[in-house]
Amino acid sequence: MNIIIITCVLPWRLNSGGAQAQFNMIDHLRKKHNITIIFPEDSQNKMVYAKELQQIWPDVKLRPYRIWKQMLYPRFLKDKAERAFKLAFTPESERFKVQRALKHYGIYPSNGFMHFVNNIIKDEHADIVQVEFYPCLWLVRGLPDNVRKIFIHHELRYIKNERTIMAYHPTEKELKWMYELKQEELDDLNRYDTVVTLTQQDKDYLQRDGVCKPIYVSPAAINTEISPFCPWNHRLAFVGSFLHQPNVEGIDWYMNEVLPLLQKAPLLEIIGKGWPTKYKTKDINTLGFVADLHEVTSGSIMIVPILSGSGMRMKILEAAAMSMPIITTTVGVEGLNFKHGDSCIIADSPQEFASAIKQLSENEDICRKLGEQANKVFRENYSKDILAEVRNKVYSL
Numbered sequence: 001m002n003i004i005i006i007t008c009v010l011p012w013r014l015n016s017g018g019a020q021a022q023f024n025m026i027d028h029l030r031k032k033h034n035i036t037i038i039f040p041e042d043s044q045n046k047m048v049y050a051k052e053l054q055q056i057w058p059d060v061k062l063r064p065y066r067i068w069k070q071m072l073y074p075r076f077l078k079d080k081a082e083r084a085f086k087l088a089f090t091p092e093s094e095r096f097k098v099q100r101a102l103k104h105y106g107i108y109p110s111n112g113f114m115h116f117v118n119n120i121i122k123d124e125h126a127d128i129v130q131v132e133f134y135p136c137l138w139l140v141r142g143l144p145d146n147v148r149k150i151f152i153h154h155e156l157r158y159i160k161n162e163r164t165i166m167a168y169h170p171t172e173k174e175l176k177w178m179y180e181l182k183q184e185e186l187d188d189l190n191r192y193d194t195v196v197t198l199t200q201q202d203k204d205y206l207q208r209d210g211v212c213k214p215i216y217v218s219p220a221a222i223n224t225e226i227s228p229f230c231p232w233n234h235r236l237a238f239v240g241s242f243l244h245q246p247n248v249e250g251i252d253w254y255m256n257e258v259l260p261l262l263q264k265a266p267l268l269e270i271i272g273k274g275w276p277t278k279y280k281t282k283d284i285n286t287l288g289f290v291a292d293l294h295e296v297t298s299g300s301i302m303i304v305p306i307l308s309g310s311g312m313r314m315k316i317l318e319a320a321a322m323s324m325p326i327i328t329t330t331v332g333v334e335g336l337n338f339k340h341g342d343s344c345i346i347a348d349s350p351q352e353f354a355s356a357i358k359q360l361s362e363n364e365d366i367c368r369k370l371g372e373q374a375n376k377v378f379r380e381n382y383s384k385d386i387l388a389e390v391r392n393k394v395y396s397l
Helices: 017-029 047-056 074-088 094-102 109-124 133-144 157-168 172-189 198-210 247-261 293-297 314-321 350-361 364-381 384-396
Strands: 003-005 034-040 061-065 128-132 148-153 194-197 215-217 236-240 267-271 284-288 301-304 325-328
Touching: 003 017, 003 061, 003 109, 003 314, 017 314, 017 384, 034 109, 047 061, 061 109, 074 094, 074 157, 094 157, 094 172, 109 364, 128 133, 133 148, 133 194, 148 364, 157 172, 157 247, 194 384, 198 215, 236 247, 236 293, 236 314, 247 350, 267 293, 301 314, 314 325, 314 364, 325 350
Parallel strands: 003 034, 003 128, 034 061, 128 148, 148 194, 194 215, 236 267, 236 301, 267 284, 301 325
Antiparallel strands: none
């Protein structure tokens, strides 16, 4: 099949869950289909990265929408300037935090971009147009009728919004905006021929809330090497970028609510790009992006203090592949086949989370049991080959 993938996240470099989710799936599918990827050039999707990816995937066509073309759209420059000003002068304003949660920044609905996309669809004789990530959801309104349109929903934005902005005491106007965006999201999903979620839980939410088009569950794959349990190294690990708000919210909760309850806290190592210096303390070290996750986290306890968002937590799968014991919230493990007391510990209050850290830090037998069982769940349900075949079957339905 000829498949066009439109995404706001270039699947390279592999420094985010979204990039990994796409890379591992496309790396398998490109051997069976003709793949063309359309993406906007920006500060995250740099042309140097595209050139590196092209060396890895010589059989995949990469079609960037260049930054100078985006700058011809007036709203693009206006939004960029406004956001930069507020980040510089009012970054902690609750009103700005609500705005950042509700107002997505991605591909703008310009006539120029839609013309660019539709010309590629025509030139490549596309059988399927696959759109990825919420900021690109609206594209369905301008896609041709004679191709099958599939949307990959990595994270339900309205669920994330509902879980996030209530902590910021939203105004009536902001609540109205949130509910309008929810309805718009559901309406656009119903314009696609097929919707794919990463978890059964997200599929259930969509069906409950009125999406009537066929929905299939196709989890994202990781390429972390399977490895045996390693004895505890007296450290905790967290994997995630500062650019993803649920990660920031979770680490803030750990710092402010959980750490004060630990008399002797193990060192937490945060692995991911963008974390500012304020997160580097005597109890926390920020490592930035690391090329070899196993080398850094081997022997650590993985913590996933996620309070909002939806979708699939790649960090859970990475920990399970490496046989690491996992402490998570209910939201963190939502939609995955890991069970409390068997393949992870679920702790939703600061007291429960701190107690779980203390329990595991004092009992290596429990760490080993949790890590080995998590690895078993991973091997039986989430290996790359299994998940890639699940996605491939969606195309033939």
